Amino acid sequence: MRADLPIHYYNPELPPEWLQQHCPVDPWYSRLLEIDYSIIRKPDSDILIPVSLFDSNLHDHTGLTRNDPDHWHQKYYSSLLANIGRLGELNGDVAVEMFVDPLLAPMVLDSITDDRVNFHVMKHTAVGATGMFWRFLVSDIVGARRCRAAVEMDIDMDWRDFFPMLTDYFPVSPVFYPRGEKALRVYPGAEPQKYTPVCAGLFSYRMRDVSFNVAEMVCRYWNYCNNLLSVIEPKNEFNMPFTGHPCGFGNTWNFYGNDERFLCKILYYVLRRTACLHFLMKREDMDNPLEAEKADMEFTRAHGGNVYGI
Numbered sequence: 461m462r463a464d465l466p467i468h469y470y471n472p473e474l475p476p477e478w479l480q481q482h483c484p485v486d487p488w489y490s491r492l493l494e495i496d497y498s499i500i501r502k503p504d505s506d507i508l509i510p511v512s513l514f515d516s517n518l519h520d521h522t523g524l525t526r527n528d529p530d531h532w533h534q535k536y537y538s539s540l541l542a543n544i545g546r547l548g549e550l551n552g553d554v555a556v557e558m559f560v561d562p563l564l565a566p567m568v569l570d571s572i573t574d575d576r577v578n579f580h581v582m583k584h585t586a587v588g589a590t591g592m593f594w595r596f597l598v599s600d601i602v603g604a605r606r607c608r609a610a611v612e613m614d615i616d617m618d619w620r621d622f623f624p625m626l627t628d629y630f631p632v633s634p635v636f637y638p639r640g641e642k643a644l645r646v647y648p649g650a651e652p653q654k655y656t657p658v659c660a661g662l663f664s665y666r667m668r669d670v671s672f673n674v675a676e677m678v679c680r681y682w683n684y685c686n687n688l689l690s691v692i693e694p695k696n697e698f699n700m701p702f703t704g705h706p707c708g709f710g711n712t713w714n715f716y717g718n719d720e721r722f723l724c725k726i727l728y729y730v731l732r733r734t735a736c737l738h739f740l741m742k743r744e745d746m747d748n749p750l751e752a753e754k755a756d757m758e759f760t761r762a763h764g765g766n767v768y769g770i
Contacts, residue, residue, distance in 0.1 A: 463694045466755035470655040471724040472693055474684065476672045479726070483683040485676055492590045493597065493675040494583040496562065501575045504606040505555035507627070508667075510598040511615050513540065513568065514561035514591030518716040519704060523587030540615040544574050550623045555607075559594035561585050588714035592660065593678050593722065599667040600674050607667065614661030625740070626664040629768050631731070633658040634740040635753060643750055654698050654709050655752035658728040658737070660720040669736040670727070681722050685713040735764035743769030 462473040515532055517525035526532075547554055556577045560568050565581045580601065582594065598610050611626050613619050626632060635657060637643055644653045690707050693699060699708030710717030731737035739760040741753060746769045749757060757767050 479680040483680040489679040506553040510595035514586040592719040599670040
């Protein structure tokens with residue numbers, strides 16, 4: 461792993477080659493990323509919006525707890541249906557790649573009939589937050605289909621608010637943080653405001669720029685989280701334990717935030733080092749960036765990427 465640059469303070473780098481050497485693929489992890497079958501209604505689209513749909517409590521390690529049904533339907537399913545209904549308002553040739561928990565497949569396949577939605581029904585139900593990783597599998601499964609870009613947006617967002625930004629500055633990772641004294645500070649016993657250079661629910665990229673098999677790399681990363689992270693990762697305030705997070709926020713393999721740490725420690729560096737992921741922040745904050753933002757901006761520019769203000 462690498463921890464020698466300022467940006468590494470917030471997310472130590474896990475190069476794919478390092479993970480391949482030190483973290484084997486465990487079949488128990490692999491099964492959680494296997495697709496049972498796919499239904500492809502729109503095979504060729506310029507832009508894909510990958511989404512995960514499952515119903516596991518993101519704060520339960522056992523994976524046995526479901527969400528409150530009313531809350532889940534309102535926050536996730538109803539929001540997703542509304543976004544699908546508004547696909548025609550997004551500019552460009554767009555399709556949705558939906559990775560579906562097998563427990564939800566009968567309901568979903570029966571109720572979503574839009575021919576711009578493709579389905580990938582998983583073999584196994586999510587264990588805790590593992591379903592959040594499914595949407596990243598899109599670069600593994602596209603194959604010979606003519607699809608250029610992936611635009612990642614959470615299903616409980618209004619996609620109309622973010623899609624133009626993610627396509628106008630494509631490929632891009634926006635960072636919008638609160639300003640002032642409390643920005644990115646850590647408080648005892650509370651969840652840290654950890655810097656996130658690539659947000660799991662808000663970035664865009666070319667699928668051909670992902671230089672590794674995502675399913676394999678996720679399995680190696682989960683191995684790292686469970687066997688090496690607490691031993692070798694440099695200690696700082698962002699990986700100190702707090703309630704429910706023994707290795708710091710997002711570092712538990714099937715807990716909320718782990719998908720984002722995967723992106724920040726692995727995919728972020730792969731894309732930034734090849735100038736395949738630009739930086740975007742509020743224009744008004746560019747003259748006085750937080751230290752973490754400054755490190756991110758410098759790293760982006762050093763590898764040929766663009767820094768934008770909006």
